[in-house]
Amino acid sequence: MARIELQNVEKRWGAVVGVRDVDLDIADEELVVFLGPSGCGKTTTMRMIAGLEDPSEGEIRMDGEVMNEVDARDRDVAMVFQGYALYPNMTIYENIRFPLRMRDVPKADQDRLIREAAAMVELEDYLDRKPGALSGGQRQRAALARAIVRKPQVFLMDEPLSNLDAKLRQAMRVQIKHLQRQLRITTVYVTHDQIEAMTLADRIVVMAGGSIQQIGTPDQIYRDPANTFVAGFIGSPPMNLIEGRVEGGTFSAPGISVPGLSHAEGRAVTLGVRPEDCHVAEGAAHLTGHVYGIEPTGDMTYLTVKAGDKLIEVKADRDFRADLDTPQGVTFDMDRLYLFAGESGERIR
């Protein structure tokens, strides 16, 4: 139960900059997800919060107290690792007991706490086994139990679900969110999976190239992306990003013409439009091209239209069908168009 502040935090290894100038304020009991592609600095930032890496610059504070010089073992932070990191020589019971033993929790309380934690993750029947005798999902839950047993100030999770299959991942996602609400522990969760981020987070921190791209609630990140990176990273399928120019209030690119734009006159821009905000045109269309691909999934149909050399994704009605290479018009939802500066990729508002 702690507030975490990062101020101008930077991590360098020689000339390589892993994380640059990160400013972040995580509220008490909040669940914050660091989201980004591999190598974006999200894990390094988390490891600095844990105390496993020292920041090259800047300050990390917990509840106002500067933690830079505090050793990892004294930070009262629990972490769930991607590879679970269970102690292979100990049973699950001993694994969960280890943090209690190391923190001199009275023997009388240990057993009760261990069984409580095991019950929370439904692992009571496996306490006598060694990690090697458990499945991936069970190991994951054992790692969770070991982290929650001592009620830490901060909970850190480094891609905890990436080694599980899709079905199990969804079940564990729900369980993690539930546990976090129940225990009310400030949590930082690292992932490269945008679905995990969207479903779990109170706030998402999108990172790329070592720096923060945007901080916001899942809704804000989805509906109001700050730049082309965030726009293209969030959403499945991702936002269509079309390079073109605005002349006389009309955005134009090969095969595409969108009138009625009031800003960015005379500039090279990137037009962003999400697949669900594209509609199959009955008459006049913003875009005319040819059907490139059509993928019915049952509940909807993914339509890919080729205009110029650009492929545009459209989420069409589930009954929509078309032959390949037939001409196809698409209209955009004018209230949900995004304009980004051509060079920097920053949003033009």
Add this chain to the structure above:
Amino acid sequence: MTDTPLRDVGPAAAAGPASQIRRRRSRRMKALFPYLLVAPAVIYLLGITLYPGIYAIIQSFHAVKFGPWQPVGFDNYVRLMGDYQFWGALWNTFVIGSISLTLQCVLALILAFYAYRDPWVQGWRIVFLVPMLFMPSAVAFIYKLSFLDARVFSDLLQRIGLIDGNLAIQSSVWGSRALLILADVWQWTPFLFIIFVAALQGQDEEVEEAARLDGASWFSIFWNISLPLMKPVIAVALILRGIDITTMFTNVFIITKGGPAFGTETISYFIYRTGFKFFNFGYASAASVVMLILTIIIAQVVVKRAFVSARN
């Protein structure tokens, strides 16, 4: 050579009689070929281990002086059981060996623990192997010349005024034993060190980090996690070293000659003395066989214990 014979060595020619020969040979050789491949190694191994081993076992049931072998049944073994020098040598081997083994193992573990995450150590492991690379007899001579007969060590202590008169290590049983132990520890700690460092470096770093966040100190990480996981490696290393130490001969032969008062006479030296000084070959063979059996039993017990506990 002219062009004419070369023209014959085309693909058409190769598909002719040559391939027929090859096919005929492959049919005959198919079964034999693997055996032929391993034959040199097997012959070599049998030659240097099995043949002398069987020879020694047969010899141990005979009285062998310079003349023909006299079969004596179990006489050599019976005599061995009552030979206080044999038991003394067994005891000396045990005392010197166990102290030396314990010391080098603990020392190597401590060094490995301090060094294994150090990038310098990872890059320069070979440096630590240097003592091992010296010829054992050369090491033994260095120790003999430094410590015995009031030479370097004793002289230095006198000159800085720590002792009066000479330091007579060779006249004290424990002094001589300590010297053998020191030489062995010096030469072989690096071997264990390198094995332990490799084992520790192979362990999952995430597990250590998890333990650190769980509140464990470096020592308790090592004690509770790294060390238990190293058990099988330690067992193998100790067996290798243990067998080596049980047959310790070079240092005894060069530094102490088993003295004083047989206080440093190891089994190997006892066998050597019986065989090559008193030319009692049958008796020496019997002692070798007993030692072989002991070594096998101990190694079996250690391997079984260490591996069972690590597996489950």
